[in-house]
Amino acid sequence: MNSPTVSGFLAAGLSPILLDAALKSTVLLVIAAVALRCMRRSSAAHRHLTVFLVVGSLFVLPILSWTLPRLDMLPAWLGSGAPVVKTVETPNALAVLAPAPIADAATVQLEVPALRQNLPSAESPEPAADVRIYWDTMSGSLWRWAPVVWLAGFLCALAPVALGLVSLWRLQRSVCHNDSIPLSATLDRLAAGVGLRRRVQLILTESRQMPMTWGFLRANILVPAESLDWPEERQRVVLLHELAHIQRGDFVTTLVTRITCALYWFNPLVWFAARQLRLEQEQACDDAVLSAGAQPATYAEEVLRIASGRTAGGLEACSALAMARRSTLEGRLLAILDGSRNRASLNRLAVAGTVLLTALTVVPMSMLRAGQPTTSALPPAATAAAPVVSVSPL
Numbered sequence: 001m002n003s004p005t006v007s008g009f010l011a012a013g014l015s016p017i018l019l020d021a022a023l024k025s026t027v028l029l030v031i032a033a034v035a036l037r038c039m040r041r042s043s044a045a046h047r048h049l050t051v052f053l054v055v056g057s058l059f060v061l062p063i064l065s066w067t068l069p070r071l072d073m074l075p076a077w078l079g080s081g082a083p084v085v086k087t088v089e090t091p092n093a094l095a096v097l098a099p100a101p102i103a104d105a106a107t108v109q110l111e112v113p114a115l116r117q118n119l120p121s122a123e124s125p126e127p128a129a130d131v132r133i134y135w136d137t138m139s140g141s142l143w144r145w146a147p148v149v150w151l152a153g154f155l156c157a158l159a160p161v162a163l164g165l166v167s168l169w170r171l172q173r174s175v176c177h178n179d180s181i182p183l184s185a186t187l188d189r190l191a192a193g194v195g196l197r198r199r200v201q202l203i204l205t206e207s208r209q210m211p212m213t214w215g216f217l218r219a220n221i222l223v224p225a226e227s228l229d230w231p232e233e234r235q236r237v238v239l240l241h242e243l244a245h246i247q248r249g250d251f252v253t254t255l256v257t258r259i260t261c262a263l264y265w266f267n268p269l270v271w272f273a274a275r276q277l278r279l280e281q282e283q284a285c286d287d288a289v290l291s292a293g294a295q296p297a298t299y300a301e302e303v304l305r306i307a308s309g310r311t312a313g314g315l316e317a318c319s320a321l322a323m324a325r326r327s328t329l330e331g332r333l334l335a336i337l338d339g340s341r342n343r344a345s346l347n348r349l350a351v352a353g354t355v356l357l358t359a360l361t362v363v364p365m366s367m368l369r370a371g372q373p374t375t376s377a378l379p380p381a382a383t384a385a386a387p388v389v390s391v392s393p394l
Helices: 008-040 044-067 114-117 127-140 143-175 182-193 225-229 232-247 250-263 270-291 296-307 326-337 348-367
Strands: 071-074 108-111 202-204 213-215 219-224 368-370 388-391
Touching: 008 044, 008 143, 008 270, 008 348, 044 250, 044 270, 044 348, 143 219, 182 202, 182 225, 182 232, 202 225, 202 368, 213 232, 219 225, 219 232, 225 232, 232 250, 232 270, 232 296, 232 348, 250 270, 270 296, 270 326, 296 326, 348 368
Parallel strands: 071 368, 202 219
Antiparallel strands: 108 388, 213 219
């Protein structure tokens, strides 16, 4: 047997992980969709937390699957492909007693073909050898190149996010900051009003027209230079919306979601979940603005004015949180004007309960593994070489 190639080792090590993650992620996302369907009366903040916990759990699902104790409950065909050795019962009638050999006489050993077809040979390869043969056989198929295809898709999906972060870093360094303008005082007052303790940096630029926010340790809010001439109400609602993103930690959750989408780029359900997550995220921030005293009709009009004629263009939009995207605008406006919606924010009990339910679903799911192929013990007479009949010459 030829020595395994590097791609063969890669396929043998990574392909089962990809298959395991693909199947489990699909099941978890279906469960999340059902849960979201049942939470139609819940607030957008609660729905966003539920979806994010499931999507975020996919980020660590492969690690949990290979570190936690295993539960062999899945079908064996999800395993590594090792052949299953079936139990062979050897009736007493098949036992052939050979006469004692004659000393110093040439003997002719005749094998019994029928018995060798039914009984395993003692020289049969071990299961580990069968696995190696299996992977060598599959080395020229698509299964062999699955890890390479996944890696290429992962890099392509992650590249816009990485380039967006670099573009935001360059934009932050190239823009002059002026904390003495009246809009900065308005921002500080609104941040103190919502109880935000993090330092927020206001960035004014003429090269970007869509308000957006980003930042890990230091939060940044970007607004166009023309915002200095906006009406006071528009300035207020725009800043409140961006402050809601910062207070909720939406930049981190969005970044985790996009990395998860890159990891599971082959699963369309992950992209649907990310789109729903973005919609719930924006609606939760809209609810925070309305809870701060904004009138629904006025706020909907301001959101429409911000979105009209403005696009979240540039690489920054791949990583930053833009205030208005046309893909989610219609649903947001309808939600803003719907007076019967639940606009409650999250409390500790809701967060703890949602985290607990998610853990009770994700952890057992990650522990499920394919059942091990069972090799039944054969009787000693059957595990030996096939019976032979010694015929002494006359």
